[in-house]
Amino acid sequence: MKQAESHVFYAPGWHQPYKIAERGEGVYLYDSDGKRYIDGIGGTHTITIGHGVPEIADAMAAQARQLCFTHKVKFTNEPQEQLANVVAKMAPDEMEHVIFVTGGSTANEIALQVARYFHIEQGNNNKYKVIGRRHSYHGRTNAALSMSGSLFVQREDMAPYQLDFPHINPPHCYQCPFNLNHPSCELACATDLAKKIEQEGADTIAAFIAEPIIGGAGSAIVPPPGYYEKIREICDFYNILFIAEEVITGFGRTGKNFGIEHWNTIPDLITTAKGLSSGYAPIGAVIIHQRIVNTFLNGSRTGIPTFFTYSGHPISCATALAVQNYISKHNLIEQCAIMGKYLKQKLQKLAEREFLIGDVRGEGLLIGLEFVQDRKTHKPFPRSIKLTETIIKTTFEQGLVLRGRFGTGTGKDGDHILISPAFIITESECDELVSILEASIKQVTRSLNLGNLS
Ligand SMILES: Cc1ncc(COP(=O)(O)O)c(C=O)c1O
The missing domain is CATH 3.90.1150.10 (Aspartate Aminotransferase, domain 1)
Known part of the structure; x- marks a missing residue:
């Protein structure tokens, strides 16, 4: 056409x-x-x-016949509950709670809001910025675009709406931005994060977001050994949440459940989408570490408004559930x-x-x-x-x-x-x-x- x-x-x-x-x-x-x-x-x-795959089409049709949609503030639904169980089992240790959203951009927007609410609960009201990396793409919505550091996203035209989020150099050994070699570089790409935090002021930074293995924006750039362990240390030192952006790498794409499992690191939040439903229905998810969940449960609020109309949509959840069961069965x-x-x-x-x-x-x-x-x-x-x-x-x-x-x-x-x-x-x-x-x-x-x- x-x-x-x-x-x-x-x-x-x-x-x-x-x-x-x-x-x-x-x-x-x-x-x-x-x-x-x-x-x-x-x-x-x-x-x-x-x-x-016919089984998935059958699961979608069966769910549409039984229950297509509900008001999420009043009801949960069976496929959402079952899918959350499956996701919690697949996720790294102590990452057992999930907010379902509608895709990758919305997962990243909501992760940012969860991080922000977390810091407010802890009395750190100034913490709002998310540090991203060059050669990264996190979505087309405004905060997600502000986190993205890839040149092809052409953020310039949207500059008036962009948030003042800083970016650090990517861990790209083949075209090392520091002109160094691993391991004698001593992970300069990771310590770049500490430098940026110091420069911006740790009291302004809420989170660092990174795709464990960089997807479309870098075509499978794999950071060197030790990179995320170092990132974790830096984030802990400055009280910054580490968001593993697994929109592409989640649910098996790299040969493990999540891409971050190629390192010995547990993130605070995982954002994910694509492989969750294998494209059969639109859905994304934010997986949250127990320490953050506990902060909310023991905090001052009774809830945080991190949802969309179609969050936890019964048909999307039933579809993703059927997909994950199919993956496990085969x-x-x-x-x-x-x-x-x-x-x-x-x-x-x-x-x-x-x-x-x-x-x-x-x-x-x-x-x-x-x-x-x-x-x-x-x-x-x-x-x-x-x-x-x-x-x-x-x-x-x-x-x-x-x-x-x-x-x-x-x-x-x-x-x-x-x-x-x-x-x-x-x-x-x-x-x-x-x-x-x-x-x-x-x-x-x-x-x-x-x-x-x-
Ligand atoms: C790594 C990554 N993050 C986020 C997104 C945005 O996801 P969506 O298009 O579902 O909003 C994409 C989309 O291609 C992506 O590749």
Whole structure:
């Protein structure tokens, strides 16, 4: 469809035509012309169990028949209660209470409000800022956008509404913002947080927010060992809450229940969304540490107004419950870890053949590729050649849906793509994905005349 033919306003880009996605099955999508695509990003890092699972559709229909919606201040509902039990069992120790929301942005907005109420309960009324990181994306709502530090979010136009939230450098060893090497760097990227807190005044800072493994904005940047342990120490020292932003990494995407489990760190709050319902219904969640819950239960209030009309929606909760039961029944988180290793190895082999690929990184089925001009110096391509966009466009034409971003190098340079298929992907489907990607990279290398680089 073209914009001129549609009453939908194509906000993401009105000059481009849109294919109509007609149906999905497993890791494949089909458009209305019958063309098949591998959904290499699981519908933006969301689909975990695959498209078109009948059990989930049945659970959604059954819930819609039984109870579609209630007033949440007067009632809870059975699927919400059951889902909270499941989430509490999956979450790190002592993180046993959940507020359900409507998605990732709203999870981050509510986490901020929980953090703020927590500090007010403790008598620290000045604490309101959230420190974020560059190369991060936390959503389109205003506070979430203010926490985001990625260049592609284009916050400038919204500057009049933006909150004065500071950002620190990302833990990106491949393009280290400090020009240091791990471990001799002594985790300068973590101590950057302490510096920023000192600069801003600890009495103004409510929380630090970070994706354990950076998703779309950084394409699976994995911080070095010891990073989050150090972050935890710093947050404790300054009485700042640590929000693990697991909108992408939550519910198995990195081969563990939550991405933060790759470090020995327990956060204060976890925000999460996409994998919770595998994209079958809109839902997000804020998981809260017991110490915070206790502060509220023993505090001055009888409640905090951290909800939306559709928070704890019975159909969304029933859907997410069916999805998590399906994942557990089919051991799909273990499967994600296994297939992640397989796919990463295949991509590492591809990097040996394709000199544009400088770095292959990630955990589980959250795998990023970073493209560079020079594999020795990691020099990025200039933004002007639009390498990421050209590769993504080419893979799409060849039947592979991927997503890419820029800005992990210096300034706006630094091209990277993120691969995050459903956990049910098979070895042969991984091989097909890699082969389309390889053909696309070769085609782009020729069309952009990059062949004479080393
Ligand atoms: C890491 C991360 N956080 C937050 C969000 C925002 O989530 P939503 O679009 O559900 O509001 C996204 C969306 O892509 C995301 O990738």
